Amino acid sequence: xxxxxxxxxxxxxxxxxxxxxxxxxxxxxxxxxxxxxxxxxxxxxxxxxxxxxxxxxxxxxxxxxxxxxxxxxxxxxxxxxxxxxxxxxxxxxxxxxxxxxxxxxxxxxxxxxxxxxxxxxxx
Numbered sequence: 715x716x717x718x719x720x721x722x723x724x725x726x727x728x729x730x731x732x733x734x735x736x737x738x739x740x741x742x743x744x745x746x747x748x749x750x751x752x753x754x755x756x757x758x759x760x761x762x763x764x765x766x767x768x769x770x771x772x773x774x775x776x777x778x779x780x781x782x783x784x785x786x787x788x789x790x791x792x793x794x795x796x797x798x799x800x801x802x803x804x805x806x807x808x809x810x811x812x813x814x815x816x817x818x819x820x821x822x823x824x825x826x827x828x829x830x831x832x833x834x835x836x837x
Contacts (some may be wrong), residue, residue: 718836723774726829730770731763734821738762741817746810761788762814766822773826774833781819788815 715723765784772780 716836719833722829722832722836726774726825726832727767727770730766730822730825734766734818734825735759735763737821738814738817742810742814745813758811758814762818765815766818766825769819769822770826770829773823774829781823785815785819 765788768784769781772778772784
């Protein structure tokens with residue numbers, strides 16, 4: 715891979731991870747004016763940044779199946795925690811979790827597609 719190609723990959727990852735944090739936060743603030751008060755979603759920002767890096771990186775590396783792996787790991791590891799944290803098994807944080815995850819994955823996928831387009835344009 716050329717220096718220009720490496721620059722495209724790094725740029726796609728940085729935009730995916732850092733700007734994705736801003737985009738996801740804006741959407742979540744629009745959907746729900748205040749975050750859940752019980753602190754259930756601690757670590758969510760870091761998890762989101764890591765998942766966007768993994769998704770964008772997997773697609774750019776030619777391994778789109780990696781998206782399914784990230785989704786499975788996050789869903790199996792985090793969603794049950796959210797449901798079980800409330801006595802009635804209905805968590806207001808669960809909806810926020812799902813919306814945040816979908817926005818984050820969509821952003822990461824878009825960054826990966828734009829990165830692939832830029833790599834293709836470089837030849």
